[in-house]
Amino acid sequence: MNDDKKIGYAHPPRSTRWQKGQSGNPKGRPKTKSEIMMDAARILTQTVDARAPDGRTIRLEAIEAAYLALCRKGLKGHKPSLLEAIRIMMDVGPAVQAKKEEQKNKRQEILERLERMGVPISEDSKLRK
Template identity: 35%
Template sequence: MSDASSEQERLSDTDAVGYGNPPKHSQFKKGQSGNAKGRPRGKRNMASLVGDVLAQKVTVTANGKRKRVSSETALLLRLREKALGGDLRALQIMLSLRAAHIPDADSAADHGLMAAEDIAILASAGLIELPETNNDGA
């Protein structure tokens, strides 16, 4: 009888239910996921949607040739055509885009003046020496 009782103890130990030992009937089967549908995708925000839409390629005709460009490029080309055609609103938008994204030569000259002013300040403080210029008039 000791053999039967030891076998019963062994079976009861393997079938024990508790913390870390769920019942056999509720355990996942081999090859079966615990979350079959998976984590739901997050909702996309407006910035990513706009970026994706503007990155899509469209076909445009330029100089009699068809080519594929991004939607963003096509919008700028259309805006340029309207501005050249006399649409004042399109012209205003193009000029504001240019001012925002393309530095002017005038602003570069201002930086040169600022640097000269800085040099004059440093020279007056005695921190740097200016090269001597010949003012003989000859």
């Protein structure tokens, strides 16, 4: 019995089999949510050029430029944009403050360790600020 005659379970007809080099899943596996988030993070951290109010061109991350545009639109009188900018500021503000406090505590801890090791650090040193 040759190969053409075997038709049935696990033996489809030759005319309907995948052609050489043809994938059974041409679109591929759909992206997972984490991959989509990584793509968004990569896009939002790219630098873009923005124009400052005095006409200079400044470089910002895309997310900063988007927030700046939202704030400017809100300040021009678009109430939903202003409310959204305030909401974002209220959500992000405490996190930023906590991060600054954490950095300050780490710096203080490093200074204390250096002093215990006998490294003199003057009171007006840049390290203390």
